[in-house]
Amino acid sequence: MDYLKSRKNAYAVLLSGLVVGVVIAFLINDDPDTSTLVAAGAIGVVIGEAIMFWRWSKQRKTKQRED
DSSP states (O other): OHHHHHTHHHHHHHHHHHHHHHHHHHHHOSSOOHHHHHHHHHHHHHHHHHHHHHHHHHHHHHHHHHO
């Protein structure tokens, strides 16, 4: 349970990316099929992961400068 609490911000970003992907799919197509929704959701998750990686690398560089 502690792990989930420590990762709650990461999960929030991933979920936000997933939601953005699905919203974009609905904006592009009025009635998207399942494969479009899955693809858009996957793209959203990748975007969320990229944001998390960017934050992690930024924190790592800051921590290395302090050491």
